[in-house]
Amino acid sequence: MSEKTIQADGLQMPLTKKGAKTRQKLLDTAEKVFGRKGYFNASVVDITQQANVAQGTFYNYFSSKLEIFEALVKQLSQDFRNQIRSEVANARNFEEAQRIGFRTFFQWVKNHRDLYSIVQQAVLVDEELYRRYYERIASGYIKGIEEAIGQKEIQSFDPETVAYCLMGISQFIGMRWVYWENQDVPDRVFNDMMNFIFKGLSRGRKNERDCLLD
Incomplete structure (x- = not known):
């Protein structure tokens, strides 16, 4: 089962260690981005660029x-x-x-x-x-x-x-x-x-x- 399928199912199945680390990295970066730029001025691109994560990878964990x-x-x-x-x-x-x-x-x-x-x-x-x-x-x-x-x-x-x-x-x-x-x-x-x-x-x-x- 892919990590994307896990996310689509509401994370009912556990992430791999690598997947959990990547997801947390995105959350940690989002904390800084939303705190500095605000929700409405921030974008997914801002988060992925600062986290050094591919934009496609973002959507393995979050839909939006x-x-x-x-x-x-x-x-x-x-x-x-x-x-x-x-x-x-x-x-x-x-x-x-x-x-x-x-x-x-x-x-x-x-x-x-x-x-x-x-x-x-x-x-x-x-x-x-x-x-x-x-x-x-x-x-x-x-x-x-x-x-x-x-x-x-x-x-x-x-x-x-x-x-x-x-x-x-x-x-x-x-x-x-x-x-x-x-x-x-x-x-x-x-x-x-x-x-x-x-x-x-x-x-x-x-x-x-x-x-x-x-």
């Missing part, structure tokens, strides 16, 4: 520019979620897991600075892809939040609401320092961020839910 873009967004999402999952596996509690997870994400973004540009392009290229990207991230957060609530480590807020709040914090703190400034998130910023998450803005006042329960 859109398909490689979608594959790239999915891979970026999967790769950093797997990295975070691996790093937080031995965390002793929810707060430690968040600290490790945020640090891991910021470092990952530093190594993949085009992530922000590519994901934001997705909202114009394929809105459903854009939505699924964030829903996959949220699903992992929600599971951890539900476990922390069950163990009474955190308050019993709606897990999905908390998940998207945490995602928003990581998104914009990373954008402000890692993407715009191309530097590590400063310790003072990281510590303020974590204190905000786990202590909030109020100065010792009960939150609304506690007041209702009194």
